[in-house]
Amino acid sequence: MxxxxxxxxxxxxxxxxxxxxxxxxxxxxxxxxxxxxxxxxxxxxxxxxxxxxxxxxxxxxxxxxxxxxxxxxxxxxxxxxxxxxxxxxxxxxxxxxxxxxxxxxxxxxxxxxxxxxxxxxxxxxxxxxxxxxxxxxxxxxxxxxxxxxxxxxxxxLLGLWYNADILAEVGVEPPTTVDELEDAMAAAAQAGYEGLTASGLPQSQGEWQAYPWLSAEGFDYESPDAAPLEAGLARARDWVEQGWLSQEVTTWDQTVPFQEFTAGGVAFAENGNWQLGAAAADADFEYGVVPMPVGDQGSIYLxxxxxxxxxxxxxxxxxxxxxxxxxxxxxxxxxxxxxxxxxxxxxxxxxxxxxxxxxxxxxxxxxxxxxxxxYPAPSIPPEAVADVQTTMGQAWSAALGGQQAPADAAEQALAAIEPALGG
Structure with a gap:
């Protein structure tokens, strides 16, 4: 810390x-x-x-x-x-x-x-x-x-930043699994804090931040499948509905969420090592970082x-x-x-x-x-990278913002990217 x-x-x-x-x-x-x-x-x-x-x-x-x-x-x-x-x-x-x-x-x-x-x-x-x-x-x-x-x-790369003061107050340790993260966010919310900040922009930044959670459910571009994609989108949408993640993230790039974190009212931030300076300059609380709790299947872009x-x-x-x-x-x-x-x-x-x-x-x-x-995923043809990232960012943003049900967002995204991926 x-x-x-x-x-x-x-x-x-x-x-x-x-x-x-x-x-x-x-x-x-x-x-x-x-x-x-x-x-x-x-x-x-x-x-x-x-x-x-x-x-x-x-x-x-x-x-x-x-x-x-x-x-x-x-x-x-x-x-x-x-x-x-x-x-x-x-x-x-x-x-x-x-x-x-x-x-x-x-x-x-x-x-x-x-x-x-x-x-x-x-x-x-x-x-x-x-x-x-x-x-x-x-x-x-x-x-x-x-x-x-x-x-x-x-x-x-991304890590999971945490507000150690909040975690100490609610009596939880930095999470090592998604389930532990959700338990910690629930405890933080009960104490009056927000659970997590992230980016939900409908473009490549959104895809960058969505990928760990989607891959944690088993989604990958080499063999894209609707079930894990829907599961990842549904889990994140549930965070919004539980009040752990602000629906405003659909308008936030990776700068704003960390500003929200360093303001002191949020337990966790999905953000990167490039925020070391911002944390030192702006955070008036004890903080730390743990690896993203994405399990054995999850991955993080480098x-x-x-x-x-x-x-x-x-x-x-x-x-x-x-x-x-x-x-x-x-x-x-x-x-x-x-x-x-x-x-x-x-x-x-x-x-x-x-x-x-x-x-x-x-x-x-x-x-x-x-x-x-x-980064980007090698299975995405070079000429299709921008379109695939935008499509996936849009699905992430639509699910978080409630514009589409996770199942619909997943189905629409796959229909758009599968031809580009050779599916």
Missing amino acids: SRNPRSRARVAVGAAATSALLALSACGSSGDEATGGEAGGGDGVVTVWHYFTVDEQVAAMDTMKERFESEHDGVTVENVYVPYDQMNNKLISAAGAQTGPDVVLFNGGEAAALALGGALAPMDEQWGAYEDADQFPDSVLHEIDGSLYAVQGYVN GGEGQAIGAFADDPDLAWEYLQGTFLDPDAQVQLAQDVGYIPARADAGEDEAVTSDELLAPFAESVASLGAT
């Missing part, structure tokens, strides 16, 4: 990265804006495109630069800022001109679009020879048409940035060395966790004492290997 402010880095990143994570990544940095063609030139320069603007994230990029340059005499790393909303277009346009960065950090959920757009180089050969490959769960590997195009060295080699990198071998020495390195991942609040993707980095001894980072790190799922 925590009440004391955490590092300044966590506060700043929590405030700014929340909006970034709404796109399931982050935005901004320092450096000259990319023009679409500046690469290393094969002269010992590693050009790295990113979209970070938050001071601590920019500082992390500088740290990675200094780390690599100090270990490679004569090599220069150039961090180049590209606005988040321009990254994909600039990468694909550059690839069309057979140029672009040596390394790129991008919204991991966009890996398929960038790979199919010709902007990323396959990494199969490098990964096949990488001695630490077994430290990474499959859920952080982005494979398209049988080839690996990107890896996530760190992730962002968001965050993918790291990849540009399709027209001047020196792909040097670009791969950069990735190995920075975002894929265990010590670097631990440092990023401490400095920025990113959750290590590597098993050994997640088990480092600096992470496991941190009462807020540890539950997220524990969830990566046990609950983590690739």
Whole structure:
């Protein structure tokens, strides 16, 4: 549990990265804006495109630069800022001109679009020879048409935040199962508190937050079935009817629910590690985090940035060395966790004492290997991802808001997505 402010880095990143994570990544940095063609030139320069603007994230990029340059005499790393909303277009346009960065950090959920757009180089050969490959769960590997195009060295994911003061008052422990969560929400409501905050927007943010609860009932995109989908929607709708979850969540993105949580009148919040700073800055109560209580079937999407080699990198071998020495390195991942609040993707980095001894980072790190799922679901064809996510977000929102019965919302959603999924 925590009440004391955490590092300044966590506060700043929590405030700014929340909006970034709404796109399931982050935005901004320092450096000259990319023009679409500046690469290393094969002269010992590693050009790295990113979209970070938050001071601590920019500082992390500088740290990675200094780390690599100090270990490679004569090599220069150039961090180049590209606005988040321009990254994909600039990468694909550059690839069309057979140029672009040596390394790129991008919204991991966009890996398929960038790979199919010709902007990323396959990494199969490098990964096949990488001695630490077994430290990474499959859920952080982005494979398209049988080839690996990107890896996530760190992730962002959902956890269950709890107000420890409320739980102590009503005499319950942080839940480990959905049934325990419901019992705790009932006790909180009886004491005059709200049970849970979440996002119910009818789009990809809603799908992102719905997925743990739907998958807990056995729903998955590989073999979509109406029964578990209806069960997940019905359970969440029951939370609304019980008064544990506000019907207003249908208009809330992932920022508003956490503001409601830090105001102090809610027992739980389904939200992510990107809220570490917001919690430290705004919560005037003891709080903590536990893994999402979604059982053996449930999964949680692993968001965050993918790291990849540009399709027209001047020196792909040097670009791969950069990735190995920075975002894929265990010590670097631990440092990023401490400095920025990113959750290590590597098993050994997640088990480092600096992470496991941190009462807020540890539950997220524990969830990566046990609950983590690739985002977006690999069984969704790349060209259908946006439509499927929107459809499922609409079903989630309609059920929560009472516009549709859970059975009707599930039936309508499946009818819409099954053709896209090949069903």
